[in-house]
Amino acid sequence: MKKLSVLAVVAATCALFSAYSQAAGGEIAVIVKSANSNYWQNVQKGATAAMGNAKGYTMTLQGPAAESAIADEVNMVENAVNRHVAGIVLAPSDPDALVPAMKKAWEAHIPVVLIDSMVSDSGKQYYQSFLSTDNTKAGELCAKAMIEAVGQTGKIAIMSYVPGAGSEIGRVGGFRKYIETHSKLQIVGPFYSQSQMATALNQTTDVLAANPDLKGIFGANEPTAVGMGRALQQSGKSGKVAAIGFDGNQDLQGFVRDGTIRAIAVQSSYQMGYKGIETVVSVIEKKPVQKQVDTGVMMVNKQNLDSPEAKNVLY
Incomplete structure (x- = not known):
């Protein structure tokens, strides 16, 4: 009996870590802090561009009417879990409130890639990568x-x-x-x-x-x-x-x-969206990803406003 119990634990552990790679393709839910901001719309542009290379996947993008509507964002994550999406790219509007919903995704073997904002330490085991400005x-x-x-x-x-x-x-x-x-x-x-x-x-x-x-x-x-x-x-x-x-x-x-x-x-909000999709697809397909990625920041003033470097990040 003891030997069988050990084998059962090993099998369950293997199933947990291989679950992300069982079926490539499916819906990727991109959930941002607000639908009513050029910043988050630029994230969407990057995510949409990355989907061109994500064969077999579809993307949905949602965000509350305001960044302060935290409960609405929590519901969006929970609904994505209930839809059994393939992966979630999430910009959490609150470091604590989103953790229980992320845990539900983790328990359902749905990978979560965070962009823009971090969650509290209690949620660190429930995401696979974090992409943001330092x-x-x-x-x-x-x-x-x-x-x-x-x-x-x-x-x-x-x-x-x-x-x-x-x-x-x-x-x-x-x-x-x-x-x-x-x-x-x-x-x-x-x-x-x-x-x-x-x-x-x-x-x-x-x-x-x-x-x-x-x-x-x-x-x-x-x-x-x-x-x-x-x-x-x-x-x-x-x-x-x-x-x-x-x-x-x-x-x-x-x-x-x-x-x-x-x-x-x-x-570079565009890069957050683009790399967010790339990263979650890599997790689903069991490819290695970095736990944290700095997507960069540029100081733009009147002198460099029209430079190619500035145009790459302005929107």
């Missing part, structure tokens, strides 16, 4: 640009997005730590827009009014930075308050071109 380094680059713009003293503000999101923790944390370590700048905030442009516009307007001596301001993701830029223009502070933004849609490119924003840190 958000801490990106935050540090933005802080360096800020210090170059405003100097070592004075007051700056942080306009953030969803508190607790994996990318937000690294990005804003990296920015704040670098500022505190390498300058004597006073930080106002952070203020959280919930990734809503209109909220960021109103918050920035209030911050500018309450702090007439503000020397600089950092907008930490696309909708937040766009709202920040519009508030600077509407308040007549364009070019007077040094602004650093994040991400690279058409609005932000326009702000860089007209001087409203000095520089933007641009992630």
Whole structure:
């Protein structure tokens, strides 16, 4: 009996690790933080392009109406598991809330590849690879640009997005730590827009009014930075308050071109989508993948805005 029990455990373990490769092909579910953002639409472009090389697979893409609609994203992952998809490419909007749904995927032998944001340590066994910007380094680059713009003293503000999101923790944390370590700048905030442009516009307007001596301001993701830029223009502070933004849609490119924003840190969201599909297909087909992949970031300003390198990441 003991020998049979050991054999049964070995067989079950082998089945678990080979399950991903049993049947190549099928649906790949790409689930992002929001369907209403150029950033995530650029992820979709990359994923769609990669599907051209993924023979036998189909792709679906979903995202909640807003990045703060975390429960909706959890439901999307659970529904994908219930559909028995071949694999999931996931941008988790919350480091903890998505872990139980990821566990369900793991228990169903459905591989999960994370993009953009990490989950908490409790979820690390439930994904096979993580592709993202090194958000801490990106935050540090933005802080360096800020210090170059405003100097070592004075007051700056942080306009953030969803508190607790994996990318937000690294990005804003990296920015704040670098500022505190390498300058004597006073930080106002952070203020959280919930990734809503209109909220960021109103918050920035209030911050500018309450702090007439503000020397600089950092907008930490696309909708937040766009709202920040519009508030600077509407308040007549364009070019007077040094602004650093994040991400690279058409609005932000326009702000860089007209001087409203000095520089933007641009992630390769296209590469996240493209490599996300490539990676999940590799897992399904039992090919080796890296546990973590840095998809890079580029600081774009008026001087390099029209360069080939910038055009490869702007969208």
